[in-house]
Amino acid sequence: MSLRAHAVDPDELIRWCREHLGSPPVEEMFRSGHLSAVIGLRLADDREVVVKVRPDTPRMAACVEVQRRLFEAGYPCPRPLTGAAPFGGDVATAEVHVPGGAALPSADRAASVFAKAFARLIRLAPGPDEVAALVPVPSWAAWDHAEGGLWPRSEDSDVDLDEVPGAEWIDEAGRRARDRLRAGGSDVVIGHCDWLAGNLRWSDDTLLVVHDWDSVIAECEDILVGFAAALYSTVDADTLATVEDTQRFLVAYGDARGRDLSADEGQRAWAAGLWTRAYDAKFQHAAGQPITSLSEDEARERLRCAAA
Known part of the structure; x- marks a missing residue:
């Protein structure tokens, strides 16, 4: 690469x-x-x-x-x-420049404060029709790309992931997640598609600053929430959410916005999170790196939660 x-x-x-x-x-x-x-x-x-x-x-x-x-x-x-x-x-x-802050809030409230901060962002963001088009979408969020094949091209590689053999379980997870996302959808809003701990800083449990505003996109709310729920961290900035962490985030997001996710919204959120994690896993496999973004067992469990 x-x-x-x-x-x-x-x-x-x-x-x-x-x-x-x-x-x-x-x-x-x-x-x-x-x-x-x-x-x-x-x-x-x-x-x-x-x-x-x-x-x-x-x-x-x-x-x-x-x-x-x-x-x-x-x-x-x-x-x-x-x-x-x-x-x-x-x-x-x-x-x-906004200096300082910790990478994570307190461990026992991480899901709640990450979800609350994300819900506030979506609530305060302008409507998609109030700004110019936020395209092209970053590759890790481009599940519905128009390039042909399953995987979009990465911004930092010339390799066609669809031409990379092996790790069939990753391709299967990505394909089934994408198929689930293509069925239905909530309202399109503007949100942040890279809700990693490395992009946020905290003062205790108060959000100090969010960085990386190149990662805002216009997308269905349930998909944006699914990305965030799969990417945030509870133990350290380099460890992505577990299945249990994702579930806690989705519940906390519903509480924060004042309305629980419907069954369909919840399933699509699970599918979105799985797709972005599978994309990163495919990229890691193609680069000959350890696959840290997703395991086969976790992919199977996330597919079950997505009803995919």
Whole structure:
């Protein structure tokens, strides 16, 4: 697999900050990122900002608009400082740096507070018709892609997962989950499709900040909830939800929104969570890595919960 590492020209970064933030950087505080370069900077005017550079896609401007609208509604996300502005052949955005916080809330309330924060996000987010189209959808959420075959192409690999032999149980789980998702559906809303612990920070059980707003999509509510319920963590930032954790999240989400998930919504949520976990498992298998996103026994149990 050929990973697309993202290099950032330092002179271009200085020029971009001068033009779009009115001040050049004087210190790099940190640098991280996978599909993009995320750079924490202290500017000459003493502001601390985060500049994110990634390949340009049509959805970037809409992602920033959703983040801006949520910030203005009081949701704990960094305040955007720019729109999506050209950066060489890529695009960059800037936001206020929000430091600190813990990766997880208290263990005994994790499902409740993760679900409550997710329900609040969906409640405060603009309607899908209020912003530009949030497409293309990130690969790990693109269960209904139009590429042909079962699996969409990954953003960070040129490998066609449908051409990778082996791990038939992963393909079967993904296929059956996708078939269940194609039957019915709840209202389309805007939400976050990468509800990993690494993207959230907590102050005790209070949500301090949510990051990675490139991961907002417009999708059926039950599917978004299913992604979140399968991806959040209760014990450490690198361990995904167990079957029991997912069940607790789905119950807590219903409590948070004031209406339990219907039987159909619950089954589709289970199917969505299984699909995204199976996609990651297929990617891990293709890369020759240990399969940590899903086990065969867990896939079987999640399929049972999804009535798939």
